[in-house]
Amino acid sequence: MSDSGAAKPINPPQTQDHQPGRETEMHPKPEYMPKFPGNGRLKDKVAIITGGDSGIGRACAVLFAREGAQVALVYLEETEDAAITADAVKREGKEALLLRGDVADKTFCDNAVGQVIENFGKLDVVVNNAAExxxxxxxxxxxxxxxxxxxxxxxxxxxxxxxxxxxYLEKGAAIVNTTSVTAYRGSPELVDYSATKGAIAAFTRSLSGQLAEKGIRVNGVAPGPIWTPLIPATFPAKKVAEFGSTQPLKRAGQPNEVATCHLFLACDESSYITGQVLHPNGGEIIGG
Structure with missing residues (x-):
């Protein structure tokens, strides 16, 4: 009898030798375009997204633009990916401000936000998403x-x-933090990464309490296995080929299946939600 939970190849074997990886080198390409027409849920808003050049960040950027937001994209060094994302945002009729730099540098973060304010005049949504x-x-x-x-x-x-x-955040603003399924069930080979993702979940909950009286909501998204450049840039080819196959839905998720969670938490449809985490993970039950 076969083990239905065993890993099976579902993608072409592939690797990349540099993090955080490049979407231009992946095959098949991740799906990032929104599935549905926009409905103005972020009309006249300004959002900043870290790791915005590719993967979940790219999908968020294009979806937010379709919903009416101007978007600032923070990226480390993947200029080709960032340019593709910016073009996709512009095709949605919105401006994309590209901000190249390392989020681990506080001075860069200060300057990046300053450029957003200088360019757009305000800031309404923060999506913390960059990772290694x-x-x-x-x-x-x-x-x-x-x-x-x-x-x-x-x-x-x-x-x-x-x-x-x-x-610069006023009442009604939203902060959305990307954590991970590994924050909840761990990962034996990604101990330090999982530890940071657990800390992000605690950061989200703690900050939500601190900012609630100001009317600023703070929530998180904990993706499971999602087909992004970080995967071939992290794992050997065989593991990449099997990535996501053991989930109940038997596949990896696509970035545009996660960005909808970020959008929900960024817009007023979630106006009574703060300190919470959504779990787009292909059916893995987390937390009982």
Missing amino acids: QHPQKELTDISPEQLRETFETNLFGYFYLTQAALP
Whole structure:
């Protein structure tokens, strides 16, 4: 009898040798375009999205633009991916401000928000999404350098950008943090990454309480296996080929299946929701 939960190849084997990875080199390409017409849910809003060049960030950028938002895209170095995302935003009739830099640098985050204010005059939505991950089979294999870099990108960057944005966020603004299914069930080969994602969940809950009286909502999205450039840039080819196959839905999710969660939490449809986390993970039951 076959094991229905066993990993099976569902994608072409592939790897990339540099994080956070490039969407232009993936096959098949991730699906990022919105599935439905816009309905003005972010009309006249301004959003900043980290990791906005590709993957979930790209899907959020295009969806937010379709729903009426001007978008600032923060990215590390993937200029070709960022340009493709900016063009997609412009095709939705909105402006895309490209901001290249490292979210682990507080000065960069301060300057990035300053450029958003200078260019658009305000800021309404913050999407903290940039991340890196580096598998290690043993805890002792995680070097101080890797530990520091993972926390600085995945957690410190969320703090820095949010700190920079807060003086400009008014009542009705929204902060949406991308955490991960690994925050809830762990990942033996991604101990440091999972730790940052758990910290992001706690950051989301704690900050939501701090900002509730100001009318600023803070929520999170915890994706499961999603087909983004970070996957071939992280795992060996065989694991990439099987990525997502053990989920109840038997496949990896697409970025445009996650961005809808970010949109919901960013717009007024979720006006009575704060301190919560949505779980687009292909059917994995988290938290009982």
